[in-house]
Structures are given as structure tokens and as C-alpha cells.
Amino acid sequence: MGQASRFRLISCAVFQRELSIALGKTRNLVDPEFLEISLHERPEILREALQGRVDATSEHRSAAGRPYDAILLGYGLCGNGLAGLEARGVPLVLPRAHDCCTILLGSRSEFLARFGDKLSAPWSSTGYFERGTSGFRESDEGRSMGIGKSYATLVAEYGEENAAYVWETLHPPSEERVLRYIELEETAGLGHAEILRERADAENKNFLLLQGSSRLLRGLVAGDWDPEEYLVVPAGARIEPLWDHEHIFEAR
Numbered sequence: 533m534g535q536a537s538r539f540r541l542i543s544c545a546v547f548q549r550e551l552s553i554a555l556g557k558t559r560n561l562v563d564p565e566f567l568e569i570s571l572h573e574r575p576e577i578l579r580e581a582l583q584g585r586v587d588a589t590s591e592h593r594s595a596a597g598r599p600y601d602a603i604l605l606g607y608g609l610c611g612n613g614l615a616g617l618e619a620r621g622v623p624l625v626l627p628r629a630h631d632c633c634t635i636l637l638g639s640r641s642e643f644l645a646r647f648g649d650k651l652s653a654p655w656s657s658t659g660y661f662e663r664g665t666s667g668f669r670e671s672d673e674g675r676s677m678g679i680g681k682s683y684a685t686l687v688a689e690y691g692e693e694n695a696a697y698v699w700e701t702l703h704p705p706s707e708e709r710v711l712r713y714i715e716l717e718e719t720a721g722l723g724h725a726e727i728l729r730e731r732a733d734a735e736n737k738n739f740l741l742l743q744g745s746s747r748l749l750r751g752l753v754a755g756d757w758d759p760e761e762y763l764v765v766p767a768g769a770r771i772e773p774l775w776d777h778e779h780i781f782e783a784r
Contacts, residue, residue: 536560537755540589543606546632546659553718554750575613590620615773624765627748628780636714638745655712658719709737714744
């Protein structure tokens with residue numbers, strides 16, 4: 533058996549419970565940090581926060597005194613928040629996913645099967661239930677695919693009148709009648725799904741339980757990085773979005 537790898541993990545707190553369980557089972561030595569979920573709301577702030585931590589990690593050794601073998605990112609493209617993020621002296625590794633919905637479901641194919649006809653449908657999970665402000669999250673898929681420009685940006689590009697039309701087209705009013713919950717085996721016993729089911733009944737809405745999987749999170753900390761499912765960004769390269777459903781991004 534070879535020597536265990538040493539990783540630095542920087543992740544959104546939406547995965548804190550699931551990743552903590554995975555960290556307890558991997559033979560690799562991983563120094564974790566979990567960042568607040570609210571960073572998703574401002575992609576440029578998320579990118580700045582991550583770049584600062586990547587830069588600092590590249591300048592320091594692990595707690596055990598040797599350089600890190602890689603920096604693991606518990607994020608997807610996240611509304612283009614990771615677009616342009618640069619690896620310094622240490623490679624970056626992250627799942628090929630537009631956002632945490634895909635990661636919690638365990639694969640891109642499962643995401644498309646569940647959300648392909650409604651990319652921005654709201655959903656919940658243990659992380660959002662416990663740490664989010666509203667308990668729900670809308671998929672970042674639309675923003676990652678390039679349609680999530682701010683209203684101010686649309687005004688600057690198209691003028692006030694045209695911007696209003698484009699905004700209304702991209703953000704039609706809707707009354708969501710389904711409460712979706714992604715449940716993973718590791719946290720199913722916490723009872724969040726049942727609470728949400730009762731809420732759906734009280735609001736006369738439908739409840740949909742989606743079976744999730746921590747396989748992408750486990751593979752990330754285990755160092756099991758199939759190139760079809762993870763992107764490895766070599767030192768000196770950056771993350772560049774592809775705006776597709778297959779590879780999501782590449783290293784340049």
C-alpha cells in the first residue's frame with residue numbers, strides 16, 4: 533500500500549455533514565475548511581474568497597509539514613463563480629458539475645434525469661435545511677450556462693426597456709407546487725425529509741423525495757479522480773467554463 537496523499541479541502545458548507553463522514557473513512561490526510569453557503573449568491577465574491585484560500589494554501593505546507601498534493605474543491609461551476617479560478621503551485625481538483633445539485637445526486641446524468649426539463653426548480657437537502665437562509669436552493673445551471681446576468685448588466689448591454697423584457701423572459705413568475713428534497717443515506721436519519729413532507733401537506737403542495745448519493749464527494753477525498761467525473765487543474769492553469777452538460781469546464 534502506497535503512502536497516503538495530503539490534501540487541502542475547501543468546500544461549501546452545504547456538504548459539511550457528508551464530507552465529514554467521507555473524511556473519517558479515507559486513508560488520505562485532509563485538512564478541511566467549509567465556507568458559508570451564502571457565497572453562492574455573489575459569484576464574484578465566491579471566486580475572490582476561493583482564490584485567496586488557494587493562493588494561501590500554495591504558500592504553506594500541510595499540518596503534517598509537507599506540501600499538499602492537491603487542493604480539493606467541494607464546488608461545481610456554481611453560477612460561473614469558479615470560472616477563472618487559478619491553480620498556483622498546487623493542482624486543483626473538483627467534480628464536473630454545474631452546481632451542488634448534481635454533486636448531491638451523484639452524477640450529471642442523474643441531474644438531467646431529475647431536473648432536465650426544469651433546470652431552476654428549487655430543492656432542499658440536509659445542508660440547505662440546516663445552514664441555508666430559506667432552506668431551499670435553485671439550481672445554478674441557468675447561470676452557469678450564461679443566462680444569469682444581473683439586471684444592471686442587461687441594462688448596460690441592451691438599454692432599460694429591452695433589459696426589462698429580457699429579464700421577464702428569463703425569470704417568468706411561477707408558483708412552485710412541488711417541494712423537492714435530496715436525501716443521502718448518510719443523513720437520512722435526521723428527519724428533515726419528513727418535516728418537509730409535512731410542510732408540503734400543510735401548504736397543499738406535492739412532496740418529491742429524490743435519492744441522492746455521496747459518491748462524487750467520497751471519490752474527491754479518496755483521490756479517485758476519473759477524468760470523466762473530475763477536473764484536475766495543473767499548477768499554473770485556470771478553470772475555463774465550456775457551458776455544456778458533458779464536461780462543464782476545462783483547464784487552460
